[in-house]
Amino acid sequence: MKRITLTLAFFLLLVISYAQEWAPLGATWYYQSVRPTDGLQWYAEIQSIGDTIIQGKHCKVLQSHGVGISNFGSEFSSFFISSGNGKVFYYNQSCNKFCQLYDFNKLPGDTFYIPTFCNNNYDSVGFIIGSVSLLTIDTTVLKVQSVTPINTPSSQYQGFPSQIIETLGSTSFLFPIHLPFSDAPYTYKLLCYTDSKIHYHYPPQDFCNTIGIKEEKTNDKIEIYPNPASLVLTIDLTDNIEVKYSINIYSIIGQKKISMNNVIGNKVTEIPIGKLSSGLYLIEITTTDGQKLMKKFIKE
Incomplete structure (x- = not known):
């Protein structure tokens, strides 16, 4: 048996x-x-x-x-x-x-x-x-x-x-x-x-x-517009008053395309994106107090 x-x-x-x-x-x-x-x-x-x-x-x-x-x-x-x-x-x-x-x-x-x-x-x-x-x-x-x-x-x-x-x-x-x-x-x-x-x-x-799920946890802390965007992407992090942060924009395959440091958190920031190719991108925002915020946007 x-x-x-x-x-x-x-x-x-x-x-x-x-x-x-x-x-x-x-x-x-x-x-x-x-x-x-x-x-x-x-x-x-x-x-x-x-x-x-x-x-x-x-x-x-x-x-x-x-x-x-x-x-x-x-x-x-x-x-x-x-x-x-x-x-x-x-x-x-x-x-x-x-x-x-x-x-x-x-x-x-x-x-x-x-x-x-x-x-x-x-x-x-x-x-x-x-x-x-x-x-x-x-x-x-x-x-x-x-x-x-x-x-x-x-x-x-x-x-x-x-x-x-x-x-x-x-x-x-x-x-x-x-x-x-x-x-x-x-x-x-x-x-x-x-x-x-x-x-x-x-x-x-x-x-x-x-x-x-991952994006839902961060979306309420970031406003980006317009989305889709063609020439300028506006980022609004006005809730983070007096907090500096860095901004990195990556292609969907992880290539860094744009990088900005020491951005003041109580201001609306405009990023020129006219030179980016059309497609899907990820914006990552890292604050000096350790927060990492991410959101997707489309470049027309």
């Missing part, structure tokens, strides 16, 4: 991956990144928005946007995922080829590699499968791989997974994140994932829109 049970469990681990669709339309991931040196937080939302064909392969189209300041996710504002037979691939737009991301056929003791640069095996991140288990979320049974890195690439990559859950992906981030050597280490975490069948939350909660 014990042998039969073990054989059945092994069979389930082999076949269960083929029953799950990767990135169904509307599937949404929410991630958090934290810089330990100062507690700066960044939130990312990734959503499956459609289908396309690349090099003859059926792909899911994923788009991301975030709130907060970091290089977290800057390489992947829009990307393409292909899956089949228990494997997941992402389309590397730099070298025009598909790179393997996950392989849910792997068993304990097996290894796999995630490429970090085109055609450069030395910079691939290697992992060994420590264990494989099953997790039930909303009656859906998913395979879970616990993994450990076995090599460190020459460049600084962060966001390595410790667990990879079928359909959800890494509990850190979908991809390893490239950061310059000068950047402080960040921590990464999958806060929640949702689609028509699965609702995963860590820690458990009733909602999944972390980006909206």
Whole structure:
């Protein structure tokens, strides 16, 4: 009986991956990144928005946007995922080829590699499968791989997974994140994932829109107008009387575009933005008393 049970469990681990669709339309991931040196937080939302064909392969189209300041996710504002037979691939737009991301056929003791640069095996991140288990979320049974890195690439990559859950992906981030050597280490975490069948939350909660929650806490302290803006953005922080603050404006991929220091808090501040390209931007205001306020705006 014990042998039969073990054989059945092994069979389930082999076949269960083929029953799950990767990135169904509307599937949404929410991630958090934290810089330990100062507690700066960044939130990312990734959503499956459609289908396309690349090099003859059926792909899911994923788009991301975030709130907060970091290089977290800057390489992947829009990307393409292909899956089949228990494997997941992402389309590397730099070298025009598909790179393997996950392989849910792997068993304990097996290894796999995630490429970090085109055609450069030395910079691939290697992992060994420590264990494989099953997790039930909303009656859906998913395979879970616990993994450990076995090599460190020459460049600084962060966001390595410790667990990879079928359909959800890494509990850190979908991809390893490239950061310059000068950047402080960040921590990464999958806060929640949702689609028509699965609702995963860590820690458990009733909602999944972390980006909206983050911005809601700061919106009442900032007034910016007009929004959208074309030439001048006006910032009103008149509640912070006699408090100086700094202003930084970032693109949605974390590039600093405008920086102002020692701005007096009891005045309305006008910022010329005519030279910015059209798109979505994040304004971060840091006061001398330690407050960090953030809000999004659109440059026409």
